[in-house]
Amino acid sequence: xxxxxxxxxxxxxxxxxxxxxxxxxxxxxxxxxxxxxxxxxxxxxxxxxxxxxxxxxxxxxxxxxxxxxxxxxxxxxxxxxxxxxxxxxxxxxxxxxxxxxxxxxxxxxxxxxxxxxxxxx
Amino acid sequence: xxxxxxxxxxxxxxxxxxxxxxxxxxxxxxxxxxxxxxxxxxxxxxxxxxxxxxxxxxxxxxxxxxxxxxxxxxxxxxxxxxxxxxxxxxxxxxxxxxxxxxxxxxxxxxxxx
Numbered sequence: 001x002x003x004x005x006x007x008x009x010x011x012x013x014x015x016x017x018x019x020x021x022x023x024x025x026x027x028x029x030x031x032x033x034x035x036x037x038x039x040x041x042x043x044x045x046x047x048x049x050x051x052x053x054x055x056x057x058x059x060x061x062x063x064x065x066x067x068x069x070x071x072x073x074x075x076x077x078x079x080x081x082x083x084x085x086x087x088x089x090x091x092x093x094x095x096x097x098x099x100x101x102x103x104x105x106x107x108x109x110x111x112x113x114x115x116x117x118x119x120x121x
Numbered sequence: 122x123x124x125x126x127x128x129x130x131x132x133x134x135x136x137x138x139x140x141x142x143x144x145x146x147x148x149x150x151x152x153x154x155x156x157x158x159x160x161x162x163x164x165x166x167x168x169x170x171x172x173x174x175x176x177x178x179x180x181x182x183x184x185x186x187x188x189x190x191x192x193x194x195x196x197x198x199x200x201x202x203x204x205x206x207x208x209x210x211x212x213x214x215x216x217x218x219x220x221x222x223x224x225x226x227x228x229x230x231x232x233x234x
Contacts (some may be wrong), residue, residue, distance in 0.1 A: 010160065026171045042224070044228055045225040061221075062222070094170055099176070106176070107162075108163075108173060109182065111172070112170065
């Protein structure tokens, strides 16, 4: 049974760095890709980036300069780090298993429950 | 970036009725090499994460009821629910995977009268 679960701080100060963890079970990170997707309150979905099964990454160009995605395959964990947070980064952050063709992300078939992050002083 | 436009933004229907919602892309999502449309549909119920309903524009994900039907090609796509049930109350999103970055529509909120 595939499961993904996000964790991290609920509150981050403006200009600080956000660190989130996605812990997966029921799948191997060496043969599956995982994306981060966020959703501001009451708004739509934004794809942030993906870590491929080979450990490579691709990011949304809109936030690429602030974002880093990494993983620890031994712990079945994927990490998101985003710096210089602003109030507009307040959102629910999801990780999701990404169906892909090598180097091309397609769609998301398993999602975590999400973690709400509020950027505020 | 490919812009995905969904209409209507919300609609209310009675249980048992048929409902259709539209998703239009700013460029074609049809890849001529394999004749596939790079489009997915998701359902997000209140307080939940999105759930994959349809991929390749018309392929139903395993376990999704057959009342959910995806259709369309190129830039114009439709999600039809043939007979709406009370549990279909949700926001429905389309998503393109033809180009980086992957982008979503703004959603259609389905309300049950």
